[in-house]
Amino acid sequence: MAISRRKFFLTSALAGAGLSLAPGFSFAHSKRSNFQKTVRLGFIGVGRQAMGLLNRFMQLPEVEVTAGADVYEVKRTRFEERVKAAYAARGTQPLSLKVYEDYRDLLASNEVDAVVIASPDHWHAKMAIDACRAKKDIYLEKPLTFTVYEGQQLVKAVRQNGTVLAVGSMQRSAVNFQTAAAHVQKGSLGQIKEVLVHVGENPFPKPFDLNPEAVPAGLDWQAWLGPLPELPYHPNLNPPISLDPVENEKLWAAWRWFKETGGGLMTDWGAHMIDVAQWGLNQDRNGPVEVIPPMGENPLTYRFENGTPMKITSFDEGRQGVKFIGEKGWIKVSRGNFESSLSEISLEKKDENFNYTQHYIDFIESIQRRKDPIVPVEIGHSTCTSCTIGNIAKELNRPLSWDPIAQNFGDDFEANTKLHYTYQNGISLS
Template sequence: MNFGISIILKKNQLKMSLNFLSQLSLQVQIVDVYENYTDLISRDDIDAVVIATPDHWHAFIAIQACNAKKDVYLEKPLTFTIKEGQELVKAVRANGVILAVGSQQRSDINFQYAVRMVQEGRLGNIERVNAYVGAPPTPCDLPEEPIPTDLNWPLWLGPSEYIHYNSQLNPVITINPEQNEQIWGAWRWYKELGGGFTTDWGAHMFDIAQWGLGMDGNGPVEIIPAGYGNTKFLTYKYANGVIMTEEPFNDQMTKGVKFWGNKGWIEVSRGHYIASDDSLLPEMREETGGAYETQIPHLANFIKSVKNRSEPQVPVEIGHSSCVVCTLGNIAYDLGRPIKWDPVTEKFVDDAEADANRLFNKTYTEGYFL
């Protein structure tokens, strides 16, 4: 099994990185480096790819990989627009490939246990959910900077509308930084390229809420943006009467989920789990240390799925329905008013303005189409 990783580094960075690894007496494996992902996908000796690009490229690369019969591990959020997600689901199923979504919290024991308690009725009837994720994106207001001579900025933007270059949107990343590089993903906070915290953390926390509520492949029927009338927090209403708000559940403003039932409650986030009753608590587990992503065996699940040709922990349909929840929130923010949604047909209810919104089905740069 061969996995393809497209690495784009400046030539001097690659040389310095290899020298650094050599100094550590590590074996250095030279990898092929491409400017354009299509050169990697066209290789017959590549069976699977990992896509970890900015959101505006997700659908284009993933659909092309599916059409080339490659299995795909795709970082969340699944796509930039709802239409892109719909088309990606079709591409996965039409080509019979495996696509796993990088929603690693679904492979976390704490989140799994919380969801099981909810679905087994241990909290009684779920009445509301707090899923705190953070603010929506804002228009890009970064000052224009000269484009580095060795950066193909139009290709980096690809299908996205043209915006001027700023180093925070595509910063230099080093292997051994003097300090933690905090702005490496700053593109995600701007409307032109990302969905803000609504999609960045929503793809994790709204995803867990959807899972717990049994709404995978389904979703809310009405979305109300924060600031509309007396609505203090972004609010999702489900057909069964459950209300989910993008609302902190503690003073620390922890990004996580709190399920409220008529018999109790559970708060769960990364490394945090408390409940209204000790009987709702999971057994203690040993922490493995390291970054959260390396503690959770989510990528291992993808490899197992590829080998066994079995569905991964988070298949494309689940990644899509969770991403739709996030995107609907940003569409409501864009319009500044409530929107009504049919999660079965995946269409807005009598709302031409929402139908025309850039996050439902956008117009791409000339030469790009799904």
């Protein structure tokens, strides 16, 4: 299979450098064991991010796209048209294709084996837990959840239902990030003195200082809000599109930049770059023990049990990325880039070293073979948790002690109240 050849290439690239494939490939089998050749995918949330994922997954011969769901009618129509056009370009048509306003109707369909969830963050946990209970496998966009408590409940749901859940932290499937993490774990840099992680700022304290606008026709705004408290509609929260003339989203939805609706760049980019930092430091399924908010010229800083600091700050050219600094030298990695101060550590700049195709292949192969994907739910949760508690430390503006095993702030009542919020509109995770 092309899948196996691709994975062989990735493994060989690292082995040639005297390294093993960086951790993440776990073969914990679920209750289902029979090989499944074709995977029928449904998409929940079909905005801008989902359109990119749709293009990726439709390139895989083992995938049949059969359904989509969204609270915005025009986006459901666009999804349906794009899927049909893609199949027509192949000289065929989908065996089954339905669109739904309510994602629960999609989950009830017998024509869907797995779902791609690309909804706003505040819906991730509820939709994914419902998918687990419906026995659908899941590709869930990062960050895993909106709150730490949601992540805890999602981990339980995945394991209790034997679900394959892959997190959209696709950098783990690129050779440049794999090579960086593997070298750090191997000790090529010696003892790590500090890790610099550039993600950016935010979240802002309130959604918008803009005048509310009328909800466009075909958008169920209350369904979009779901468990959130009442907020007025603004087009930046759910960017409008047009089919005639064709006009797609002009911006990434701004819900991610505000505390009431997202985690800002701390969770948006942190789910990628903090993820790589913790991966290299062997902190998967674990995390820091202290979070110190920005003070004067000192940036937001995490400390792990061994004392290693991870600083959230820009460095060098300011590109989002990670810089591991050890006693022997440094490795710097970002999208499309790999550099080291050590001449013996290098990576040839080939397309296959920097692309993410393997991440989508790995999800489908994980479903077929009933195994954990390269980024299972526990790793997505530990990464998301670190991002979120960083925001909590900044909000409270004081150092916080964190217990990564108990997943709380000990007896710090004020900080612990920030681990979740009260759902509205009768929605619950139970």
